[in-house]
Amino acid sequence: MLSDIVKEYKVELAFVVLIVIALFWSEAIIGALPHLPVESVSDGMIDWLNENWDPFFVAIAGLIKLVLNPITGLFTNLSPLVIIVLLSYAGYKLGGWRMTGFTAAALLVVASMGFWAQAMITMSLVVTAALFALVIGVPLGVMKFHFPKFAMVLDPLLDFMQTMPLFVYLIPAVLFFSIGNVPGIVATFIFATPPAVRLTALGFEQIPHELLEVGRAFGASRRQMLVKVELPLALPSILMGMNQTIMLSLSMVVVASMIGAEGLGQEVLRGITRLKVGQGIAGGLGIVLLAMILDRLTRQIWTKRS
Numbered sequence: 001m002l003s004d005i006v007k008e009y010k011v012e013l014a015f016v017v018l019i020v021i022a023l024f025w026s027e028a029i030i031g032a033l034p035h036l037p038v039e040s041v042s043d044g045m046i047d048w049l050n051e052n053w054d055p056f057f058v059a060i061a062g063l064i065k066l067v068l069n070p071i072t073g074l075f076t077n078l079s080p081l082v083i084i085v086l087l088s089y090a091g092y093k094l095g096g097w098r099m100t101g102f103t104a105a106a107l108l109v110v111a112s113m114g115f116w117a118q119a120m121i122t123m124s125l126v127v128t129a130a131l132f133a134l135v136i137g138v139p140l141g142v143m144k145f146h147f148p149k150f151a152m153v154l155d156p157l158l159d160f161m162q163t164m165p166l167f168v169y170l171i172p173a174v175l176f177f178s179i180g181n182v183p184g185i186v187a188t189f190i191f192a193t194p195p196a197v198r199l200t201a202l203g204f205e206q207i208p209h210e211l212l213e214v215g216r217a218f219g220a221s222r223r224q225m226l227v228k229v230e231l232p233l234a235l236p237s238i239l240m241g242m243n244q245t246i247m248l249s250l251s252m253v254v255v256a257s258m259i260g261a262e263g264l265g266q267e268v269l270r271g272i273t274r275l276k277v278g279q280g281i282a283g284g285l286g287i288v289l290l291a292m293i294l295d296r297l298t299r300q301i302w303t304k305r306s
Contacts (some may be wrong), residue, residue, distance in 0.1 A: 013062030019255040028134050051091060061177050071124045072120075080107075084146070087104075088100045089113070094300035103297075106289040113262060117173075117267070118264045118283075119286050119290060122253055122286075122290060125253070126246060131165075133193040133249070136196075137193045137194075140200075140239075141198065145205060158194040166255045169181070169187040177186055183256075184257070187252060191248055192252070194243065195245055198241070199241030199244065200234065200237065203235070206234070212225070239301050243302055247295060264283045264286045265283070267283030
């Protein structure tokens, strides 16, 4: 009888023994663990990258500026009313007159607060960071689905990118790219890319197996399967990933302002550092309105494709 109980609950009994050991010898066991020099190794790795990979980081900064500068020029040089009309028209095409009215009203509120220039800089930073995140994240999501061994390596990296505290990203970004908009976009890219990767892979995983079999039965090549079958069927999930990527990019606006990124985030940061509550609330309201516009526009695209 006793032997049967031991066999049935041997795992539970083993954990009970471990708990007893932990109660009496916890400090001795923890004290015997070897020290992991994560701090010194991280410092050494950052120094080595700074010394040996400087041309690479200069090239990355140049590529970001190549995309960012035209987008910033477009948003800041166009007349505010022209941008309001264009975005309102996009709202009409995607969500009808209600979306048109909301978009126009929200943008007029931002303009009336005197934050139009800052809002357009924020918009350009978000669009640039989201563009890089999607261009890199969607292909990685496709590879994650098609290559399980690659997914085993990628998943821990995505976990790291999503769960590491936001402020930690700022340290290497400043060391590698100085201060300004570029390191802000780099930090935002790191934080906002995982949803694009994971939702793309999820969209592929949710494709009915029968449809894939039909494509193969008709003799479709691997490229044809990807372009004509898998991507169209996974598109709603990919568009949802785009929505989440843009939202996360906006959530980094204030954090990125701490390393020199311009836009509405700086208004919030000034309000915090100078204890000007009104300035912080006004800047935060501008960010919220931009987030609501972009969220509803991209959500309408996703809804129409679902």
